[in-house]
Amino acid sequence: MRYEVVLPAAGSGKRMGAGQNKLFLTLVDKPILVHTLLVFESDENCSGIWLAVKDEERAFVQSLLANYNITKVKGLPTGGAERQHSVHSCIKEMQAVEVVLVHDAARPFITLPTITELTNVAYRKGAAIAGVHAKDTMKVVEHGLIKETVDRESLWMIQTPQAFRFDLLAQAEDVAEKVGFLGTDEAMLVERLGHDIHIVESSYENVKMTTQEDLIFGEAILNRRKQII
Ligand code: CTP
Ligand code: MG
Known part of the structure; x- marks a missing residue:
């Protein structure tokens, strides 16, 4: 299934505390952003990449695209x-395209099989998002006290990519903008329209580079993948 991908890359990486956009930090051999871009550059089903950037970082991002031979950015x-x-x-x-994927530029370890499954399900059913089962016991805590233990079986930790039929996501975003609704992911906007969203089981390796520890996990994942290849 052909698709185009949106990569939001205009954050500031406050929780990483690196004093710059975390996406420009080098992980083993390349900036985090480049690792992510190369996944989609290498996917023959991906026909276009859209990158949201800060105005003052656009020229630097364009230099990365040139240096790493990334050709699909539209x-x-x-x-x-x-x-x-x-x-x-x-x-x-x-x-308008048939299927659009939204993927955090800060998740460089996404793999092609997960992308393919998400796009296929989104094409057939409208909306599909990546997630993994919660590993730890989960409790609701209020003011420092346990309120309840939640059944872990039904709890998923949601990641990106999130894949949609283009028209569905465009409509959900227009509605959200009109009423001033702010969600933490795209699925929330589509949920509000009452549309079913399917979960596709992803990998615990699809971590978001958010805080300093994540860089250690990230390096370990990359080094292990290099050994496997
Ligand atoms: N992002 C974006 N525009 C924003 C905020 C975030 O495009 N206004 C992007 C980030 O660049 C990142 C993705 O959305 O690729 C996920 O966001 P997050 O991990 O929260 O990154 P930051 O917002 O940069 O980090 P922090 O919240 O720690 O400041
Ligand atoms: Mg953020």
């Missing part, structure tokens, strides 16, 4: 104050 619109705004700025510039 646009680099200006991101917004929140991730949702950054994604929306890409959707607004895109021509």
